[in-house]
Amino acid sequence: MQSSQNLDKITDQNFLSHYPDVDWKKAKGMRDIITHHYADIDAETIFFTYKRKMPQLFSTMDFAGDVYVKPLEEILDPVNNSV
DSSP states (O other), X not given: OHHHHHHHHHTTTOTGGGOTTSOHHHHHHHHHHHHXXXXXXXXXXXXXXXXXXXXXXXXXXXXXXXXXXXXXXXHHOTTTTOO
């Protein structure tokens, strides 16, 4: 999740808005609870998220990786990616 926020910054806030089917606010909230408030974790919520929500997120991130990673590699290392 942290990487998606960083990618959104690098892409001038265009990354997350291109994938509105993912509830990014809830995903960020889940990350915050797991990272900082782990005593409050509800196992059923985690299991539901894993079974029902994560496949969509993984699919979106795979697609986004295809769209964004190659252009970012070219931007970050133009010498080794020149044509």
